[in-house]
Amino acid sequence: MILVTAGVSEKGEEFSDLSVSLSDRYQAAIQASGALPLILPSTVDPATIAECVRRSDGVMLTGGEDVEPRLYVGRMPGFLREKVKTTPDGGRRDYRELHVIHEVFRQRKPLLAICRGHQLLNVALGGTLYADLSTQRPGPINHGRLDCPSETVHEVRLTPHSLIARIIGGQTLGVNSTHHQAVNRVAEPLTATAVSGDGVVEGLELKPRMAQWLPFLLSVQFHPERLADRFGKHREIFRAFTQACGSPN
Numbered sequence: 001m002i003l004v005t006a007g008v009s010e011k012g013e014e015f016s017d018l019s020v021s022l023s024d025r026y027q028a029a030i031q032a033s034g035a036l037p038l039i040l041p042s043t044v045d046p047a048t049i050a051e052c053v054r055r056s057d058g059v060m061l062t063g064g065e066d067v068e069p070r071l072y073v074g075r076m077p078g079f080l081r082e083k084v085k086t087t088p089d090g091g092r093r094d095y096r097e098l099h100v101i102h103e104v105f106r107q108r109k110p111l112l113a114i115c116r117g118h119q120l121l122n123v124a125l126g127g128t129l130y131a132d133l134s135t136q137r138p139g140p141i142n143h144g145r146l147d148c149p150s151e152t153v154h155e156v157r158l159t160p161h162s163l164i165a166r167i168i169g170g171q172t173l174g175v176n177s178t179h180h181q182a183v184n185r186v187a188e189p190l191t192a193t194a195v196s197g198d199g200v201v202e203g204l205e206l207k208p209r210m211a212q213w214l215p216f217l218l219s220v221q222f223h224p225e226r227l228a229d230r231f232g233k234h235r236e237i238f239r240a241f242t243q244a245c246g247s248p249n
Helices: 024-032 046-055 092-107 118-123 163-168 208-213 232-245
Strands: 002-005 007-009 020-023 036-039 056-063 111-114 153-159 172-175 188-197 201-204 217-220
Touching: 002 024, 002 046, 007 024, 007 092, 024 036, 024 232, 046 092, 056 092, 056 118, 056 232, 092 118, 111 118, 111 232, 118 201, 118 217, 153 163, 153 201, 163 188, 163 201, 163 217, 201 208, 217 232
Parallel strands: 002 036, 002 056, 056 111, 111 217
Antiparallel strands: 007 020, 153 172, 153 188, 188 201, 201 217
16 A cells, blocks of 8 residues: 655635645556555644554655745745745645655655655755756756656666666666756755756665665656556556565565
8 A cells, every 4th residue: 555645736626625636647657556545634643644654555755836945945036936836735735745754764664756756855854956947957958848748858867776777777767857846955865866968866765875764765856657657667666666565674
């Protein structure tokens, strides 16, 4: 059973309440790899979050809204702050998922983090983000290809012998790219193991000397769940994760 985090929508189709929002692609990728996805409730109660993590065999952090800048910078210029779209719930999702990450490490559960999850993991462990990549670190690759979210648009280089390189059986991987934020300073316990041609961090893992902290940890900036149905290398990411979730710690 994989605990899956979800985004927040301002209103549902029927009522005006805040709603849980999650692409079907995440659930389909988990199920296709032989596991059962369970959505994390929209709570900020630490005890409930701890129990949800305890009952799961692994945790997947998903994409969505921007991480609240106050979690990784002191002050941000107004023109840059305007480019950030945080959660409509006043930061409850950030708070909830920071607790999830805390419990993942405390309980030593396998973790797969995607897009926003990749960014939040870096922040949770002491790293920082580019609040708007095109403004703060312009480069030759357009990372905001929302016009083709389910297609590969550029390649990333993988560190030899890294977890992700072993999973896909190679040192390059074609990825989609639908983000405007990215990892800036990598958190001390992590190391970049996937990097785009213009230097953007596309994958993070624990440093070798810290690998014993968790049975599995991989975070990626791209969206493998949108490619797993057609690209075997992306399917292998979910297969390796769910296999780790099914193994005794």
